[in-house]
Amino acid sequence: MGDGDPEYDTDFREHPEVYEVGRGEQGAFKVQPYKDELLPLWGIRTLEEAEEAAAAIHERFREYRERDDFVGQDMARKYLQMGWTRSLRYAKYPGGRKYDDDGEERDPQQWYDEEKYHISQVYRDHLDAVQDDEAYQQRKEEWKNERR
Known part of the structure; x- marks a missing residue:
């Protein structure tokens, strides 16, 4: 699924059958109407913003x-x-x-930005809860099996 793919013109709520789970964050900025519902909630600028954002996305x-x-x-x-x-x-x-101007990967600094580390853990806690949700796990398996 690339940027020019016609399936991104699809309303995935009306046509969920064309949705593929994919890997990682694939489609996060393209799958509508969910992008418009979730992206405004998302943020990582400050710890307070991240706590509110992660909780709001989890509630959604x-x-x-x-x-x-x-x-x-x-x-x-x-x-x-x-x-x-x-x-x-x-x-x-x-x-x-992560990469310098020459395309070389930079050495990570542990932890360069302490607040961003804490923000990552806030999101990780909510992510773990979602991924451990039994109803979600079951529905995800069914979704994949229906599309084999």
Whole structure:
């Protein structure tokens, strides 16, 4: 699924059958209407912002679960995962830049930004709770099996 793929013009709530779980955070900025619902909640600037953001996204996950909206649940999981991975990168690398101007990977600094490390742990706690959710795990397995 690339940027020009027509499936990103799809309303995935109306057509959930075309959604593929994918890996990691794939599709987080493209799968609608979830991007518009989740991205405004997301943030990693400060610990306070991250605590509010992660809790709000987790709450949205619960709402999607109540409606049996698996695509929404998985997208909420992606935004929590993105909060964890992005803040962790800023915690290890000045400016969040993993590569230098020559494309060489920089050496991580443990912990360059202590607040970003704490932010990463806030998101990680919510991510773990979502991934450990039995209803989500079961629905994810069913989703994958239906598409084999």
